[in-house]
Amino acid sequence: MKVLIVHAHPEPLSFCGALFETAIETLEAAGHTVMTSDLYAMGFDPVSDRRNFHTQHHPTYLRLQQEERYAARRDSFTAEIDGEMAKLEEAELLILLFPLWWFGLPAILKGWVDRVFAMGRIYEEGQLYQHGRFAKRRALLCVTTGADEPAYQPEGLHGDIHAILRPIERGILQCVGYQVLAPALFHGPEGAELVVREHWLDEWAARLTTIERESPIEVGRYR
Amino acid sequence: MKVLIVHAHPEPLSFCGALFETAIETLEAAGHTVMTSDLYAMGFDPVSDRRNFHTQHHPTYLRLQQEERYAARRDSFTAEIDGEMAKLEEAELLILLFPLWWFGLPAILKGWVDRVFAMGRIYEEGQLYQHGRFAKRRALLCVTTGADEPAYQPEGLHGDIHAILRPIERGILQCVGYQVLAPALFHGPEGAELVVREHWLDEWAARLTTIERESPIEVGRYR
Numbered sequence: 001m002k003v004l005i006v007h008a009h010p011e012p013l014s015f016c017g018a019l020f021e022t023a024i025e026t027l028e029a030a031g032h033t034v035m036t037s038d039l040y041a042m043g044f045d046p047v048s049d050r051r052n053f054h055t056q057h058h059p060t061y062l063r064l065q066q067e068e069r070y071a072a073r074r075d076s077f078t079a080e081i082d083g084e085m086a087k088l089e090e091a092e093l094l095i096l097l098f099p100l101w102w103f104g105l106p107a108i109l110k111g112w113v114d115r116v117f118a119m120g121r122i123y124e125e126g127q128l129y130q131h132g133r134f135a136k137r138r139a140l141l142c143v144t145t146g147a148d149e150p151a152y153q154p155e156g157l158h159g160d161i162h163a164i165l166r167p168i169e170r171g172i173l174q175c176v177g178y179q180v181l182a183p184a185l186f187h188g189p190e191g192a193e194l195v196v197r198e199h200w201l202d203e204w205a206a207r208l209t210t211i212e213r214e215s216p217i218e219v220g221r222y223r
Numbered sequence: 224m225k226v227l228i229v230h231a232h233p234e235p236l237s238f239c240g241a242l243f244e245t246a247i248e249t250l251e252a253a254g255h256t257v258m259t260s261d262l263y264a265m266g267f268d269p270v271s272d273r274r275n276f277h278t279q280h281h282p283t284y285l286r287l288q289q290e291e292r293y294a295a296r297r298d299s300f301t302a303e304i305d306g307e308m309a310k311l312e313e314a315e316l317l318i319l320l321f322p323l324w325w326f327g328l329p330a331i332l333k334g335w336v337d338r339v340f341a342m343g344r345i346y347e348e349g350q351l352y353q354h355g356r357f358a359k360r361r362a363l364l365c366v367t368t369g370a371d372e373p374a375y376q377p378e379g380l381h382g383d384i385h386a387i388l389r390p391i392e393r394g395i396l397q398c399v400g401y402q403v404l405a406p407a408l409f410h411g412p413e414g415a416e417l418v419v420r421e422h423w424l425d426e427w428a429a430r431l432t433t434i435e436r437e438s439p440i441e442v443g444r445y446r
Contacts, residue, residue, distance in 0.1 A: 009270035011285040046269055046330035049233035062234040063413065065369070103326055103394025107337050111330030128380070148286070154446065157351070163445030164394065167387055171326025190286065192407035221379070222386030222446050 001212055002054040003027050004091035006037045008098040008109035016144050016191035018201055020097055023142070026205040035087045045080070046111020052081050052118070065119045072120030084116045093211065094139040094178065096105045096168075100146070103164050113172055123176045132177020138216065139178035141165060142186075142204075161185060162220075169219045179216035224435055226250050227314035229260045231321040231332035232315065238412035239367050241424055243320055246365070249428040258310045262331045269334020270301070275304050275341070282349040288342045295343030307339045316434065317362040317401065319391075323369070326387050336395055346399045355400020362401035364388060365409075365427070382406060385443075392442045402439035 005023055009016035020038070027034045037044070045051070050062060054077075077085065084217035088094065093206050098109050103112070116121060143165070146153065154159035162183075168171060169180045184207065186200055228246055228308035245259070250257045260267070268274070273285060277300075280293035294300050302306065311317065321332050328336070342345060346356060367390070368375065375384035385406075392403045407430065409423055 001263065013284055030407070040270075040272065046334065047263075048330065049263065061236055064233070091383075101271075102331060102336050102340065102398070103390040105332030110325070110327060110333045111269065113325050114330050117325065120387070154306070159393070159445035163386075164390055167326040167390055171381070173386065175325070200252045221377070222382030 001092050002033045002090050003093045004035045004087050007104045010037045022201050022205050026208045046108045048114040059214045068118035069120035069122045097142040099144045135177035139173045142180035142184040144186045180218050180219050181214050224314045225256045225313050226317050227258045231262045231329045233263045245424050249431045251430045269331045272335040278353050291341035292343035320365040322367045358400035358443045361398045363404035365407040403442050404437050405440050
């Protein structure tokens with residue numbers, strides 16, 4: 001299986017960094033092909049505008065989706081974006097690995113989606129969700145949080161983590177067709193004991209060795 | 224009243240751009256003081272890491288929140304970030320004005336939140352939501368979408384727009400204390416007739432003339 005891991009933490013020695021290294025090692029040891037996009041290490045630029053393209057369809061008025069379709073027909077995305085698209089097109093499993101910042105993706109990862117998920121190449125109007133291009137592929141979120149697990153229960157301080165993640169799981173992953181696997185959630189690793197963190201890494205590795213056989217979850221609709 | 228409008232569209236001639244111009248003109252004509260952050264025009268860098276600070280608390284291991292608290296005590300945020308914080312601290316009303324991209328904020332705006340909403344200055348652990356620093360202030364989202372209004376109904380293609388916006392309204396705005404006003408929603412302006420767009424701009428202007436008297440909405444919890 002070909003796997004793409006997109007990692008978005010600024011500190012390589014962080015628990016996110018350890019989850020990233022563990023995933024690479026475990027999946028490669030299991031015989032899978034692992035591609036990576038370590039966005040901070042790459043210095044990835046997350047701002048979407050004309051910098052995405054070599055071409056200009058309408059030089060005086062920027063409509064990003066129209067420029068994306070134009071660039072898709074002419075194969076004129078810039079090398080940085082085209083390279084990320086090529087990895088995404090290869091990958092049978094996509095893992096987005098990030099710390100939850102303000103109940104969403106860190107900007108560097110949100111911008112990876114904004115720029116790479118281009119109309120005419122990654123998705124088409126009228127071909128979304130079960131009709132999406134990646135309908136036979138799988139994806140999952142691997143997430144660390146700052147607060148502890150009780151804070152992310154439906155009646156906790158912040159509320160249900162699954163509802164918090166829904167705009168990402170449904171609005172990004174399912175929207176282009178992916179079947180979504182259960183998120184891997186690690187609450188408050190900054191404050192956790194080393195032995196707990198090591199246990200979590202072992203659990204993550206164990207899960208990845210059998211991930212090919214997992215069934216997708218029901219993400220649910222926005223309510 | 225002092226108002227901060229943070230605008231995140233790459234095309235100044237877009238409908239978002241027109242909403243931005245209309246808001247500035249209307250609020251100033253009503254006697255309010257308007258501050259703006261036009262993120263694309265500013266070339267705002269949305270990537271959060273050590274670039275936020277002049278100081279380094281832990282040079283060998285980056286914990287962003289700890290570095291934020293350290294920088295807050297020493298007043299050592301870089302000028303770009305400090306300037307945005309100063310505007311936010313002045314503003315009695317905050318307007319985030321953006322196109323909905325992948326069911327969330329464009330990366331340039333998400334990164335404005337990631338970098339500017341710093342622990343020790345904008346929020347403190349244990350002082351969130353109704354105990355947040357901005358508990359006496361108000362904020363609202365002004366949002367354009369690509370799809371039309373039926374797509375954003377609870378049973379529509381994408382689902383309930385209010386649930387889609389909840390991680391922003393609750394997880395960012397309410398989390399630091401803001402009372403949230405009803406979002407201003409404009410569905411599919413790209414495909415709308417000019418007369419419709421002009422009507423929407425008139426409605427937006429009319430709302431802004433009395434916005435000081437509006438009551439906050441119930442954003443709801445994640446479900």
